Amino acid sequence: MSRSSASLPEAILLTVLLTALGLGAAVPGAAQDPPAELSLPDLNGFVASRLRVALEIAGADSLQAGTINIGYDPGILAPLPPTLAPGPLWQSLPGIWGASIPADSVLRIAFSTSDPTGFVGSGVLFTFDVDLIGAGTSPLAFRSILLERTPDIQLPARGRDGSIAAVPLVVDATTWGRVKGLFADPR
Numbered sequence: 001m002s003r004s005s006a007s008l009p010e011a012i013l014l015t016v017l018l019t020a021l022g023l024g025a026a027v028p029g030a031a032q033d034p035p036a037e038l039s040l041p042d043l044n045g046f047v048a049s050r051l052r053v054a055l056e057i058a059g060a061d062s063l064q065a066g067t068i069n070i071g072y073d074p075g076i077l078a079p080l081p082p083t084l085a086p087g088p089l090w091q092s093l094p095g096i097w098g099a100s101i102p103a104d105s106v107l108r109i110a111f112s113t114s115d116p117t118g119f120v121g122s123g124v125l126f127t128f129d130v131d132l133i134g135a136g137t138s139p140l141a142f143r144s145i146l147l148e149r150t151p152d153i154q155l156p157a158r159g160r161d162g163s164i165a166a167v168p169l170v171v172d173a174t175t176w177g178r179v180k181g182l183f184a185d186p187r
Contacts, residue, residue, distance in 0.1 A: 033156055036060050036147060038068065038125070040140040040162030045132050046169040050080075053140065053164075054087070055109070057125045063155060064118035066147045068109045073138035076166050077130045079107045087124030099128060106143055118149060132166040139163050 036059045045051045055068070072079065081099035090097075095113035102108065109126060113119070142159030149155055 033061060034059055035156035035158045036063065037158055037160060038142065038145055039160040040070065040142075042162050042164075044165045044167070047132050047135050047166050048169065050129050050131050051164065052083075052127050052129050053162075054124045055126045055128070056087075056123065057089070057119070058122040060089070060119040060121055060125075061155065062118040062120060062149045063147055064115070064150045065112040066110070066145070068145055069143040070107045070109070071139065071141045071143045072105060072107065072130075072164075073136065074105045076132065076134045076136045076138035077164055078133050080129045080131065081107070083127075083129035084109065085127050087126055089119045089121065089123050089125055093119070097126070130164065132164070135166055135168050137163055137165045 036057055039056045039058070041054060043051050043053065055070075057063075070079075079099075079101060081101055084097060084099040086095070086097060090113075093113045093115045095111060095115070097109070097111035099107060099109045107128070109128075111126075119125070140162040142161060145157045145159050147155040147157045
């Protein structure tokens, strides 16, 4: 006894159902969600100073969780995970977030909200500080981006990398006050 294949309407229904659940291929001609775009800035600063970096998102649509990995040059900058702070998109949402730096020169950011709507819109998702520890230009490069809508529906996303250029601070009469402020005894 041979098994018959599904009729065309059943096959289309199955494809639509699997796609809606995030388990199947896209249906030809069906509208797809545009990807959210994460972006990092291009910044300049002096060696031995600290900069605040804004991680922005455009086109968030019911974003409820994510993991973002950002690569950098450890000879030029040192991210400070405890300075990770939520941006305005978090103001009315309950959530948790955190950052860590494993030994592979990647800043890892993870976040989640229990709000059923999640993040919708555009703006600053997080800020974090970096110390400039050497001269040169360091990339702020997205190594991976995983954005999700619960339960386990991956959202399309792309990243626009940034960079930080750190230049030595020349000590002369015009910069002495800044240098003194960086290294002076706070007492």
